Amino acid sequence: MDRGQTGVRPRNDSIVLDFTYQGQRCRETLRVKPTKTAMKEASRKREAILYEIAMGTFDYGVHFPYSKNALKFAKNKAALITVESALKSWVKLAEKRCQHSTIRDYNSAIYHHLIPNFGHLSLDEFTVAHVYEWLETINISNKRVNNVLGPLRQALQEAFYDGHIDQNPMDRFRYLSPDTREPQPFNHDEISRILNQLDGQERNLIQFAFWSGLRTSELIALRWEDVDFPNNRFYVRTAIVRQREKTTKTTSGIRTVELQPAAKEALESQSEFTKGNHRVFNDPTTDQPWKGDHIIRKRIWIPALDQAKVEYRNPYQTRHTYASVLLSMGKNPMWVAQQMGHKDWGMIRKVYGRWIEA
Known part of the structure; x- marks a missing residue:
């Protein structure tokens, strides 16, 4: 075995090529056993690389597609x-x-969605x-499509910032108009009729939902420290999503809400059950805070509507009910928007326009 060939040397069960490219010393490993024949082939490969470098035609990625230098020196990253x-x-960075x-x-x-359909493409x-x-x-709905494509758009934008692509191809795709669902x-x-099917903590929970306008995630996260009876108000600061406490959906979601009479009544009744606890609303079967809205929907909401013989709508409609009632009473749309945690009244106007007095 000839071990004296310049720039080509054996290392364990592989062969290392050594050459200089763009002023940088490069070492690349060929995963082949360093036999005499393999060493000669490796030497020829190195000579070809040196020739291409001299002629200005060398493409690192063609010779060493899996090398970290391939991306660094590639003409077409x-x-x-x-x-x-x-x-x-991208998602690894997003985790931080x-x-x-x-x-x-x-x-x-x-x-x-994204990797199964587009992951194999360069x-x-x-x-x-x-x-x-x-x-x-x-x-799937337009809203879901937009949510799915969000990570793709952002990952490609990151690739653009890194200089790997000249433009983000997703800039040519317009977000789809969200499906408009009439409240x-x-x-x-x-x-x-619904409340008459309930009692105790379950009735208090649903009654408060109807007259507070909270999202269910905000409802189950409400703390007694957020309730201000003397000033007839409460504060929305947190939400429970997938059993984890987080801040509300948006910055505007952190808000002060006026206690409507029926909402205050529900809280006063609930205080008999949980006043000494951290959370306002507990699951009465476990005497622990609710773990998620799906339990409420299955155990309380669906049976109550069925027994009351009320056409089924999802629990989010309690929020729509709150908005429509206040607007029908002639409340200022800007004030209603603030109570619900919208940053402006555009959403109120768009979704609840027919309840706004002319």
């Missing part, structure tokens, strides 16, 4: 990075700045046409 690797790198529930949503989009191959082709094969608020008779 986008050809060496897959959509899958771009997404995984985003809440746990947000990362769960990102990973759901990445591993259930950044050089991916175009917005692939997204439109994918849209033809799915049956289906409950009338006073339906509210009364």
